[in-house]
Amino acid sequence: MLKHLVAPTVLLAALALSPVTRAQGGRPAQQGAGNNQQAAPAAGQNENIHLDGWERPAQSLAASGQKPGPAPVHDLSGTWEPVPRYRDGVFASGPRDMPSDAKHEALMPYTPLGKQMMNSHKAGFGVNIAPISQINDPFDHCDPIGFPRIELFNLRGLQIVQTKDEVLLLYQNTRTWRNIWTDGRPLPKLDEIVEPRWFGYSVGKWVDDTTLVVETDGLNDTTWIDNTGRPHSDELVVEETFHRVDSLDFDLTIKITDPKMYTEPWYPLKNFRMGQNAPSFDIREMICAVSEQENFNTLLQNVVPSSPAK
Amino acid sequence: MKRAFKFISILSLGFFLPVLLFAHHGSSAFDTGKKLTLAGTVTEWFWANPHCFLKFDVKNEQGEVAHWIAETSNPPDMANLGWTKQSFKPGDEVTVVVEPVKNGRPAGRVLQVTFPDGRTLHATGRPPDAPKQ
Numbered sequence: 001m002l003k004h005l006v007a008p009t010v011l012l013a014a015l016a017l018s019p020v021t022r023a024q025g026g027r028p029a030q031q032g033a034g035n036n037q038q039a040a041p042a043a044g045q046n047e048n049i050h051l052d053g054w055e056r057p058a059q060s061l062a063a064s065g066q067k068p069g070p071a072p073v074h075d076l077s078g079t080w081e082p083v084p085r086y087r088d089g090v091f092a093s094g095p096r097d098m099p100s101d102a103k104h105e106a107l108m109p110y111t112p113l114g115k116q117m118m119n120s121h122k123a124g125f126g127v128n129i130a131p132i133s134q135i136n137d138p139f140d141h142c143d144p145i146g147f148p149r150i151e152l153f154n155l156r157g158l159q160i161v162q163t164k165d166e167v168l169l170l171y172q173n174t175r176t177w178r179n180i181w182t183d184g185r186p187l188p189k190l191d192e193i194v195e196p197r198w199f200g201y202s203v204g205k206w207v208d209d210t211t212l213v214v215e216t217d218g219l220n221d222t223t224w225i226d227n228t229g230r231p232h233s234d235e236l237v238v239e240e241t242f243h244r245v246d247s248l249d250f251d252l253t254i255k256i257t258d259p260k261m262y263t264e265p266w267y268p269l270k271n272f273r274m275g276q277n278a279p280s281f282d283i284r285e286m287i288c289a290v291s292e293q294e295n296f297n298t299l300l301q302n303v304v305p306s307s308p309a310k
Numbered sequence: 311m312k313r314a315f316k317f318i319s320i321l322s323l324g325f326f327l328p329v330l331l332f333a334h335h336g337s338s339a340f341d342t343g344k345k346l347t348l349a350g351t352v353t354e355w356f357w358a359n360p361h362c363f364l365k366f367d368v369k370n371e372q373g374e375v376a377h378w379i380a381e382t383s384n385p386p387d388m389a390n391l392g393w394t395k396q397s398f399k400p401g402d403e404v405t406v407v408v409e410p411v412k413n414g415r416p417a418g419r420v421l422q423v424t425f426p427d428g429r430t431l432h433a434t435g436r437p438p439d440a441p442k443q
Contacts, residue, residue, distance in 0.1 A: 049390055087387070129338050156386070172386070284386045292358040299363060299379055300339075300417075 050086060052277075053284035060084075060275035061248050068246035071210040076160045076167060076242055076250060079283065083249065083275030089155030092227055093125045095254075095268035100126025100228035107266075108230070114261035117231035126228025132300055137229070138222060140297065142288040144198040145174050146223030147216060148238045148254060152268050153227035157283035167204055167212065172283045180204040180214050187237075193218040196234055210244035225256065226268065233260035248276050340419055341412045350378060352402040357395035359384050364398065364420055366406060378416040380408045382433045393431055398423075 052058040060083050062068065082088035094100035098108070105127045110118060122130035123137055139145050145153070150171055157172030165183040180202045187203050200219040204212050216238045225232050239255040251271040256262065350366035362382045367375050382388055385395075398404070403426055408418035420433040 049392065051389055055389070086390075124338070132339050284389065286384060286386050287359055289359055292356075293360060295356070296358070296361060296363070296381075300381070 051284075052280075053282035056280075056282075058277060058281050060277055062275055064278070066248065068248045071244040071246050073209045074206050074212075075162065076212060076244065077162050078160060079277045079279070079281045080158045080160065080250070080274040081277060082155060083273050086156065089151075089272070091153050091155070094226050094228045094230075095152040096272060097270050098266060098268045100128070100226070100230070102127065109263040109266060111259075111261055111263055113233075114231060114258075117261065118229060121224060121229030121231060123224075123227065123229040128229050137224065137227075139224070139227075139288070140293070142290045142293045143222070144176070145288070146220060147178065147199040148240075148256070148268075149224055149226055150174070150176065150178075150199070151240075151252070151254065152225060154286075155272075156286065157281075158274065159283060167214075170283075172286050175285060175287050178202060180212075182206070182212075187215045188218055190217060190235060196220045198223065200238070212242040214240040214242070216240070231261050232256075232258050235260050243271075245273075250274050339411045339413070340409055342409065344410060345421060346408050346410050346418070348378065348406050348408065350404060350406060352398045352404055353377070353400055355395075355398035357385055357388075362388055362393075364406065364423070366404060368416070376416045378406070378408070378418075380406065380418045380420045382420045388433070391432060393433075397431060 050058050060081065062083065091099070094104070098104050100123075108118075118128065121128055121136065122134045124130070124132070124135050124140070139149070150173060154173040159170040161168040161170065165181065167180040167182055169178045169180065171177065176199070178199050182204045185203055188201050193201070196218050198220050200216040202214055202216040204214040207213050217236065219232065219234070219236050219238075221232060221234045221236070223232070224230060225236075236256070236258040239257070241251075241253040241255075243251045243253070245251055251273055252269055253267065253271055254269045255265050255267055257265045348366075348368045350368040352364065352366045354363075354365040356363040356365075361384055363379055364382065365377065365379045368378055369375050382393070405424040407421040407423075409421060410418035422430055422432045422434070424430045
């Protein structure tokens with residue numbers, strides 16, 4: 001009997017030692033109302049282990065002990081991840097400041113059309129959670145994730161490169177990029193855009209030494225705003241504010257304006273903190289490969305063909 | 311042994327409420343909070359996006375084999391938990407703790423995998439000093 005209990009005891013001990021049940025240290029959690037920002041680290045996230053794409057241990061400059069200095073002028077360049085924890089930008093159930101739960105969904109300023117569109121979206125998470133077989137999320141088939149969802153679901157590694165005329169955002173998620181033009185060109189007028197794009201048309205302006213405001217329009221309206229199916233139309237305009245807090249961090253705020261879908265602007269993220277990594281940090285690939293996704297969908301739907309949502 | 315594992319599995323239900331890493335597709339199919347501990351043999355390990363999959367066979371007392379398939383999070387998350395593309399090969403004997411799907415089919419989410427030598431890969435976390443597998 002005794003030997004029969006050894007393995008289970010080891011198992012229980014392993015579970016008991018898991019970070020799931022351990023308090024962890026580190027920098028304070030980000031402030032916010034959302035689902036991914038609880039004070040304790042999310043289970044499964046081990047702050048002591050973080051590898052870059054070359055399997056080299058990595059951590060933010062702040063976590064490695066570097067003290068913040070003054071914010072540089074007109075400079076967002078570097079390799080960034082959410083802080084204090086690199087997975088703090090995984091917003092499965094909606095963005096941090098407007099998650100898709102009953103409380104926040106009641107605050108969403110939907111127009112009648114917006115509400116109708118939202119109800120038609122069958123998502124994997126949030127208030128519209130649906131059985132896997134009924135999910136109609138375009139990203140589940142590896143359609144381009146699009147903007148602003150690239151920042152409102154799975155905001156992970158982000159490398160920013162600046163040139164004289166533009167700011168380039170290189171995203172870990174789906175290994176894609178955006179061009180923010182800072183050469184003074186105006187934002188295209190909605191009625192003059194002949195080709196809506198997955199990531200739209202973006203222009204940026206430094207409004208002070210440390211704050212870049214970016215406007216984006218001309219967005220393909222087949223994408224979702226977030227992982228829970230928040231809709232948008234071809235009149236969506238997104239305003240991003242990148243505010244350099246100090247030498248190690250910037251804060252990102254996003255405003256959504258879409259008069260067809262929403263009666264007033266709303267903010268999915270307010271002052272979401274991104275921290276700088278060492279210049280040597282290599283962002284690991286995270287790609288939605290169509291064949292792998294199809295394999296995944298097939299395997300999953302074969303075993304859970306019509307599970308009821310609860 | 312199986313009874314002991316079942317006992318521990320039930321016991322553990324009251325203590326652990328892991329917030330899983332998985333975030334791409336829906337979570338509606340899974341019986342959140344329930345855990346099964348299964349001794350099996352690896353048949354395939356997919357290291358892929360959006361999620362990795364572990365396939366393994368589990369034989370019951372009557373000798374019947376159930377072909378299990380269980381997902382983990384994506385490679386970037388799993389790499390940070392010590393998993394690699396080489397973590398498993400067909401034929402590996404493993405003990406897998408899964409959160410099963412609701413409909414009773416042999417599928418679920420991996421919570422952890424233990425090898426015969428006691429090494430454990432945690433899909434939702436691991437002790438900070440755990441060696442890389």
